[in-house]
Amino acid sequence: VDGAIHRAAGPVLMQQTAERFPEGCPTGSAVATDAGRLKAKFVFHAVGPVWRGGTANEPKLLTSAFRRCLELAVEHNCASIAFPAISTGVYGYPKDLAAEVSLGTAREHLAQRSAPQLVRFVLFDSDTFGAFARVLETWRS
Numbered sequence: 001v002d003g004a005i006h007r008a009a010g011p012v013l014m015q016q017t018a019e020r021f022p023e024g025c026p027t028g029s030a031v032a033t034d035a036g037r038l039k040a041k042f043v044f045h046a047v048g049p050v051w052r053g054g055t056a057n058e059p060k061l062l063t064s065a066f067r068r069c070l071e072l073a074v075e076h077n078c079a080s081i082a083f084p085a086i087s088t089g090v091y092g093y094p095k096d097l098a099a100e101v102s103l104g105t106a107r108e109h110l111a112q113r114s115a116p117q118l119v120r121f122v123l124f125d126s127d128t129f130g131a132f133a134r135v136l137e138t139w140r141s
Contacts, residue, residue, distance in 0.1 A: 001084040001124070005043060009036030013043060021045075028064035032072050042076055044069045048087030051094065059101055062087055066105040073116045080118035085128045095131035103135050 006013055013036040025031055030046040046069050049061040065086060073081045083102065087093035106119045123129045 001089065005038070009038045009043065012036045017045060028061035028068075030065055030068035030072060032076060041078065042072075044072045044081070046083075046086050048091060048093065051087065051092040054097075058087075058093065059097070062093065062098065062101045063105050066102055067109065070106065070109045070116070070119075074113060078116050080120065081116045082120040082122050084122055084124070085132070088128060095128050096134065099128075099131040099135045103132060107139075 013033060016033040017031075020033065021031060025045065025047050027047050027049050030044050032042050032044050035041060035043050046065040048065050049056065049058045051058055066083070069081065069083065072078075083106075085095060085098055085102065088095050088098045102121065110119065121132060123132055
């Protein structure tokens with residue numbers, strides 16, 4: 001997802017991130033840049049954890065990355081925010097566990113604040129969609 005966002009946004013996004021964050025960002029954090037050519041105002045760059053079997057504070061770090069993105073959305077007066085399933089690709093975070101953290105963090109945030117008004121999860125394959133749908137289904141029962 002990261003590569004697709006950078007390609008679509010154009011070179012300005014990579015330039016901004018390299019200039020402003022030359023050392024990168026710590027796991028569990030998120031930072032804001034302009035969106036380049038994307039149809040968005042900002043890109044929030046979240047740094048999710050690599051899955052190490054659940055013994056390296058992965059849930060806490062993933063929660064922190066999502067929470068920081070939601071805080072950035074409030075700080076930047078964003079009416080909406082869209083998330084991929086952070087860390088579930090090459091970082092290997094189990095999709096079902098990531099869905100619980102992702103949706104739970106958004107739910108907790110929205111229970112306390114009215115912004116952003118829309119939180120969207122953009123899920124790119126049926127396995128990921130299924131994991132998120134199962135979490136939502138447990139909330140209904």
